[in-house]
Structures are given as structure tokens and as C-alpha cells.
Amino acid sequence: MARTLNAVGLLAVSLVLIAAFLDQVLLGELPCPLCLLQRVGFIGAALGLALNVKFGPRPGHYGVVILSACFGGMVSIRQxxxxxxxxxGTYGSAILGLHFYSWALxxxxxxxxxxxxxxxxERQFERSDAVPWxxxxxxxxxxxxAAALALANGVSTVLECGAGLCPDNPVVYEWLQGLNPPRP
Incomplete structure (x- = not known):
């Protein structure tokens, strides 16, 4: 039962990342630095859930999830x-009256x-050597x-921010600007 709940939780976190990524790619709303940090919180939560799915539930894995969610929540509150x-003003479009950062919180x-x-x-933490996880x-x-989404978000962040700091209000992918030189 615990592995199923962790897999469902991992799917839910992945759906949040998919929604944010689709908003970025399809609607062209590039994430701000605080938005990127919130994605880090979701990816950290996904990591803890993935550890529970792959290696079995452990209190430490849940700790990774909770700490990552607290980090992401603090960034959301800051935004x-x-x-x-x-x-x-606000940043990004609203969905059902709330912005992504409010939904993230x-x-x-x-x-x-x-x-x-x-x-x-606590029974989920009992291990039996007779039945391997x-x-x-x-x-x-x-x-x-979740791993593919983490990689895609990492690549898009590098494309958006380049080798420097991310702009406060990004409008272009910094590393893709040089691919299409301006026309005279």
C-alpha cells in the first residue's frame, strides 16, 4: 500500500511539473528565479518519493520530501x-483565480x-528478509x-539563464538568442 501511495504522490508531483513546463513551452511564460526555485522544491519532493518507490519506504526518504516541500513552500511564500x-503586480497568468506560486504553496x-x-x-518500515522489496x-x-521532468527542467533552465544569473523577468532563452541572428 505504501509503495502505491508513493507512486501516486510521485505522479501528482510530476503532473505539477508537467503543467508548469507546458505553461513555459506552449504559452511562452518563462519561469522567474523564484519559480525555478519552487521547481527545485518539487523535484526534491519527487526525489524522496522516488526513493520510497525504488528502495522501499524509509523515514529518511519522507524527510527528503518534507524538507523539499518546506523549502518550496518558503520560496512560494516569498513570492x-x-x-x-x-x-x-503579479507574475504569470492566473489559473482559477490563483497564480502558480499560490497553487505551489x-x-x-x-x-x-x-x-x-x-x-x-509504521508497518511500512518493517522489513522482512524473506520478501525483498x-x-x-x-x-x-x-x-x-519524474527523472525525465527533472532533466527537462534542468536543460530549460540552462537555456533560459545561460551561464549567469537568471533575469528577474525573463522574456527570452539567453542561450538560444544567438541561434537566430537579427535581420538587417
């Missing part, structure tokens, strides 16, 4: 506070609550999906 003051909170609840089920095919597919 919300930066846009909550009247006249400061809610999802990070759900991750923390979900993992905390799972920690109460084995990840399911679906679970490993979720691990592969």
Missing part, C-alpha cells in the same frame, strides 16, 4: 509576499501533510517520468 502589496502544504500522515503507518513497473515508470 506571494512580493506580489501581495498593492501596485506591485497549497501543493507543498498538501505534500507535507500527506507525508506526515504516511509516517504514522521490489518496485512495481508502474512505480518505476513514475520514477522515470
Amino acid at each position: 506571494i509576499l512580493g506580489h501581495i502589496v498593492p501596485g506591485t 497549497l501543493v507543498f502544504g498538501a505534500i507535507v501533510l500527506g507525508c506526515t500522515a504516511l509516517l504514522f503507518f 521490489r518496485a512495481t513497473t508502474v512505480g518505476m515508470a513514475m520514477v522515470g517520468l
Whole structure:
């Protein structure tokens, strides 16, 4: 049961990353530096869940998930506070009345609550040497999906920011600008 819940959680985190990535690629809304840090929080949470799927549930793996979600939540709060003051504007489009950074805070909170609840089920940590831990095919597919999303986000970040600091309000991929020279 624990591996199934971890695989479902990994799918949910992957869907969040897919939504953010699709918004970036299809709608052209490049992520700001705080948005990128929130993605790091999601990728860290995915790493902890993937460890649970691949190697079996461990309190330390849940710790990785919870710490990553807390990090991402703090970044989300920082971004919300930066846009909550009247006249400061917002970043990106809204979905159902909330911006990605507000949704991210809610999802990070759900991750923390979900993992905390799972920690109460101590039987998942009992190991039997007679029956080795084995990840399911679906679970490993979720691990592969999360790994591919982490790689895609890493590549897109390098393309967006180049070798320097990421711009506060990115509008172009820095490393792709040189591919199409301006026309006279």
C-alpha cells in the first residue's frame, strides 16, 4: 500500500511539473528565479518519493520530501509576499483565480501533510528478509517520468539563464538568442 501511495504522490508531483513546463513551452511564460526555485522544491519532493518507490519506504526518504516541500513552500511564500502589496503586480497568468506560486504553496502544504500522515503507518518500515522489496513497473515508470521532468527542467533552465544569473523577468532563452541572428 505504501509503495502505491508513493507512486501516486510521485505522479501528482510530476503532473505539477508537467503543467508548469507546458505553461513555459506552449504559452511562452518563462519561469522567474523564484519559480525555478519552487521547481527545485518539487523535484526534491519527487526525489524522496522516488526513493520510497525504488528502495522501499524509509523515514529518511519522507524527510527528503518534507524538507523539499518546506523549502518550496518558503520560496512560494516569498513570492506571494512580493506580489501581495498593492501596485506591485503579479507574475504569470492566473489559473482559477490563483497564480502558480499560490497553487505551489497549497501543493507543498498538501505534500507535507500527506507525508506526515504516511509516517504514522509504521508497518511500512518493517522489513522482512524473506520478501525483498521490489518496485512495481508502474512505480518505476513514475520514477522515470519524474527523472525525465527533472532533466527537462534542468536543460530549460540552462537555456533560459545561460551561464549567469537568471533575469528577474525573463522574456527570452539567453542561450538560444544567438541561434537566430537579427535581420538587417
